[in-house]
Amino acid sequence: MENPAIEVRNLAKSFHGFWAIKGISFSVHKGEIFGFLGPNGAGKTTTLRIITGLSRATKGEAYVFGHSVSEEEIWVKEHIGVVPEISNLYPELSVLDNLIFIGQLYGLPKKERSKRAHQLLKDFDLEQKRNVLFAKLSKGMKRRLTIAAALMHKPAIIFLDEPTTGLDVASSRHLRLLIKKLHQSGVTIFLTTHNIAEAEELCQRIAIIVKGKIIALDTTQALKQKLPADNLLLIKIDKIDPSLKQKLSKLPEVKNVILEDYLIRIQSDDLNSVLSTIPNFLQQERVKILSINTSTPSLEDAFVHLTGLDLELMKIDKEMKS
Amino acid sequence: MFRSSLTKTYYVTLKDLKTYYLKPPLISWGIIMPLALVFAFYLKNPQGIRYIIPGLIGMVILFGSTSMEGVVITFEKRVGTLERLLLAPLSKKTLLLGKMMSGVIFGLLMGLLFLVISFFMFKLNTQKLGETLILMIFSATSSAALGMFVASSVKEVFEAMTLFNFFRFPMIFICGVFIPLEAMPSMIKYLAYFLPLTYSVDGLRISLLNQPGVFPIILNIALLIAFTLFFFWLSLIMLERRLRQE
Numbered sequence: 001m002e003n004p005a006i007e008v009r010n011l012a013k014s015f016h017g018f019w020a021i022k023g024i025s026f027s028v029h030k031g032e033i034f035g036f037l038g039p040n041g042a043g044k045t046t047t048l049r050i051i052t053g054l055s056r057a058t059k060g061e062a063y064v065f066g067h068s069v070s071e072e073e074i075w076v077k078e079h080i081g082v083v084p085e086i087s088n089l090y091p092e093l094s095v096l097d098n099l100i101f102i103g104q105l106y107g108l109p110k111k112e113r114s115k116r117a118h119q120l121l122k123d124f125d126l127e128q129k130r131n132v133l134f135a136k137l138s139k140g141m142k143r144r145l146t147i148a149a150a151l152m153h154k155p156a157i158i159f160l161d162e163p164t165t166g167l168d169v170a171s172s173r174h175l176r177l178l179i180k181k182l183h184q185s186g187v188t189i190f191l192t193t194h195n196i197a198e199a200e201e202l203c204q205r206i207a208i209i210v211k212g213k214i215i216a217l218d219t220t221q222a223l224k225q226k227l228p229a230d231n232l233l234l235i236k237i238d239k240i241d242p243s244l245k246q247k248l249s250k251l252p253e254v255k256n257v258i259l260e261d262y263l264i265r266i267q268s269d270d271l272n273s274v275l276s277t278i279p280n281f282l283q284q285e286r287v288k289i290l291s292i293n294t295s296t297p298s299l300e301d302a303f304v305h306l307t308g309l310d311l312e313l314m315k316i317d318k319e320m321k322s
Numbered sequence: 323m324f325r326s327s328l329t330k331t332y333y334v335t336l337k338d339l340k341t342y343y344l345k346p347p348l349i350s351w352g353i354i355m356p357l358a359l360v361f362a363f364y365l366k367n368p369q370g371i372r373y374i375i376p377g378l379i380g381m382v383i384l385f386g387s388t389s390m391e392g393v394v395i396t397f398e399k400r401v402g403t404l405e406r407l408l409l410a411p412l413s414k415k416t417l418l419l420g421k422m423m424s425g426v427i428f429g430l431l432m433g434l435l436f437l438v439i440s441f442f443m444f445k446l447n448t449q450k451l452g453e454t455l456i457l458m459i460f461s462a463t464s465s466a467a468l469g470m471f472v473a474s475s476v477k478e479v480f481e482a483m484t485l486f487n488f489f490r491f492p493m494i495f496i497c498g499v500f501i502p503l504e505a506m507p508s509m510i511k512y513l514a515y516f517l518p519l520t521y522s523v524d525g526l527r528i529s530l531l532n533q534p535g536v537f538p539i540i541l542n543i544a545l546l547i548a549f550t551l552f553f554f555w556l557s558l559i560m561l562e563r564r565l566r567q568e
Contacts, residue, residue, distance in 0.1 A: 015567075049568070054408055056566045077411040084409075088402030092341045104333040105410035107326055 003066035005030045005157050005188040006051060011060035013046050020046045022212040023060065028190060028205075030156075033183050035203030035220075036192040039309060043212040044192040045085065048161055051190070052082045064157065078106070081150030085161040087142040091135035095126055095145055098134055099152055106153035113152070120148040124178070140171030147178065157188040164198060176202060200299035208306060216306045223302045231255075232295040233266040233274060238288040247285070251277055256304055262290075267301060327416045334407065334420025335427070342394050343428045353435060355382070360439065372444045376526035377499030380519055382436045383458060384465045384490060387429025391469030392482035395421060399477065414561050418470060418554065425466030426459075433458050450529040453539055457529060460546035461522035467553035468518065474560040498523045503536050518549040 004027035013021045021043040028034040036044050049055035051062040053073045062069040064076045089098045096117055103113030121127045124144045129137065137145065143163065150158055160179065164172040179202055183189055193199050199206055200220055207217040216223060245259045248266065253273040258265040268274045271294065282289055303309070342348075359378055364371045398404040407417050437454070440446060472485050495501070496510055497519035503511060514520045525542030528535040535542070 052409060054405060054565070055568050074411045074413065077409065082409045084402065084405065086402050088406050090337075090341060090403055090406075091401065093337075101333065101337055102406075102410070105330060105407070105412065107330070107411070 002030065003063070004028060005032075005065060006034075006190060007063040007066075008047070008051065009060050009063075011047065011050060011062060012058050013043075013050060013055070014058045020212055021050075021057075024209070024212070024214045025060075026207050026214060026217055028157075028188060030188055031183075031186055032204045033179070033189040033191060033202050035199040035206040036190065036209060037194065037196065037199045037206050037303070038209035039194055042194075042209045044194075044209060045161055047209070048082075048159055048190070048192050052080060052159055053077055054082075078153070079156050081153070081155035081158040083143075083147050083150045083158065083160045083163060085165060087139075087146040089134045089142070089146060089149055092133065094131050094133055095121065095137070096130040098145065099149055102149045102152045108153060116152055116154075120151060124148045140167055140174070143167060143171065143175060144178070147175075151182075151187075155187070157190060158182065159190045159192075161192050162194070163191065164193075164195060172198075196298075196300045196303050206299070208303065210307050210309065220299060223306070224297050224299055226302055226306065231268055231271060232297055232301060233264075233268065233271060233278075234291075234293045234295045235264040235266065235278065235282075236290040236292075237262055237264060237282065238290055241285070241287065244285065244287070248278075248281070251281060253277075258300070258304070265295075265301070267305070327413060330410075330412050331416050331420040331423065334412075334417065335423040338394060338421065338424035339427060343390055343424055348390065348428075355385070355432075357439065360436075360443065372446075373527075373531070374500055375440045375444060375446065376530045377497075377523045379433050379436050379440070379458070379526055379530075380461055380497075380522035381494055381499050383429045383433040383461045383522065384493070384519055385429075386432035387425045387462050387465035388469035388472070388486055388490065390428060391421070391425035391466050392473040392486055393479055394424070395470060395473035396476060396479045396482045400479070408565075414558055418557050418561065422463070422466045422470050422554065422557075425469055426462040429462040429465055430458060433462065446530045447532040449532065450539075453543075454526065454529040456543055457522060457525040457539070457546070460543055460550060461518070461526075464518040464522075464546045464549040464553065467550045467557065470557045471553045471560065474557045474564070493517050493519045496520075498527075498536075518546055521545045521549075 006028040008027070009025050010023045011021055011025070012019060012023045024047065036047065038044050046055065050057045051064070051069060053069055053076060056070065064079060067075050069076050090101070093101060099117035099120060100113055103117060108116065121130055124147070126141060126145060126148065129141065134142065134145065163179070164175055167175065176198065179189060191199070191203060203220055205217070205219050206223060207214050209215070216226070240261055242259065244264065245257050248254055248257045248264065251274070253268050253270045254266055255269060256267040266274060266278070279289060360371070363374060363378070395404065437458070468489070469486070472489070473482050476482050476485060496506070496514045497517050498514065499519070503514060503520065503524065506514065521537070521542040524535040524537055525539050527533055528539050
């Protein structure tokens with residue numbers, strides 16, 4: 001039987017008595033985009049750092065194509081590419097020189113590394129910037145070059161740590177297209193993110209990690225199906241009022257409320273009851289209903305259902321980080 | 323495998339030299355500092371300057387090898403580029419050797435520059451040029467390894483600089499650069515035996531001035547090699563400890 005691309009067995013990591021990861025196990029199939037989803041501080045980056053050899057596990061072991069990360073570190077590093085959360089190429093080197101240096105570190109022959117570097121610059125739309133210093137690039141370009149650098153040695157697995165954090169909408173979209181293209185070329189992708197929409201768009205399977213423990217692991221579709229399909233109500237309203245969230249949460253039969261500008265998402269086990277109370281309540285609040293619909297649950301809904309976490313908290317974290 | 327490691331060491335060294343060391347301000351500092359030192363000591367005591375030349379060479383190598391070593395490693399830790407090297411398929415030894423060699427080459431170049439100037443200005447012994455070069459090489463390796471150890475023990479550039487000054491300035495006065503080791507109080511003499519600059523200065527004084535030293539030249543070389551290996555080993559431990567903690 002073929003070894004999984006990545007296998008993690010009872011992995012645990014302690015920082016001075018604080019357990020950041022508490023004995024997690026999972027495997028990533030060859031050729032899939034695997035999402036590692038969780039809020040900040042859940043243990044995503046720590047797990048990634050252990051699998052990529054940047055940190056040592058306190059307990060347990062990680063394997064890449066059956067090779068132990070701690071015992072066959074060099075072999076593992078030859079077969080993986082890593083894009084850290086912060087683009088960390090050399091600010092004093094030009095775009096081209098950065099790629100050439102990475103090629104040298106991975107032992108690519110001189111002709112091959114030059115050819116590969118130019119090809120990647122073309123693929124990542126950075127050819128015209130080849131002589132510009134890395135420090136002078138925009139955030140989006142730095143991100144693209146960091147991904148290009150991780151691909152210099154044609155790795156079988158690429159690790160992306162919060163790839164779109166801090167990027168504008170256009171750059172994030174461009175990056176997601178690049179990730180899809182990479183996946184089509186057969187590369188296995190391990191993506192850590194706290195952006196649920198990004199995970200839903202890109203990943204085939206997702207592990208949800210909270211406080212160092214994996215609380216769900218399944219295909220994106222299966223995770224969404226864990227939530228009954230008929231218990232979501234989408235109400236479009238005519239004004240933005242942040243106080244509505246708290247008030248709606250106190251209504252009977254309302255399990256969870258997500259407020260997104262002019263859209264209220266209400267989760268309930270008894271939609272009929274909610275449907276009878278909400279219109280009156282909103283009328284009292286002088287909020288006009290523009291439309292009411294039931295909805296198929298999204299990954300966000302499944303995430304809230306499975307973790308019990310407040311989505312707003314994930315968003316605040318994201319803004320603070322970027 | 324060994325050849326591939328050496329090649330990677332060479333690329334790490336070359337990148338560091340190009341990126342950090344071979345810059346006009348650093349090169350001019352490397353030229354001006356030795357010249358200023360010679361001039362200052364010559365003005366003070368024209369007859370005695372010849373005696374302290376070997377010590378000054380050892381001191382220039384120490385400062386040349388450690389200054390940037392500390393800045394480079396702590397700076398790279400801070401901006402995350404050291405992590406880039408840790409992600410590459412290099413053994414820890416290859417990585418540290420690459421980092422150390424850039425400091426060695428820079429310190430050695432500065433020392434050689436000082437030596438050439440000194441040959442023109444003062445009557446130095448040319449009979450033991452081979453020994454002089456060997457001593458200078460291992461003075462540079464022991465200093466760079468010390469620099470690497472200090473840099474791998476701290477987080478910030480300013481911490482590294484503070485720690486360096488804490489080591490380097492007392493070393494200048496303790497290790498026989500200006501005052502012969504034999505003239506030191508015994509407690510300071512014993513302290514000097516634990517510092518690599520002592521053996522650089524003693525060895526260079528034997529080879530360049532053709533004078534008897536405190537130790538035989540071969541012992542000075544052996545101890546400088548031992549210091550290099552010891553600080554390199556400590557740096558490896560620090561790096562591994564960092565991986566376990568982070």
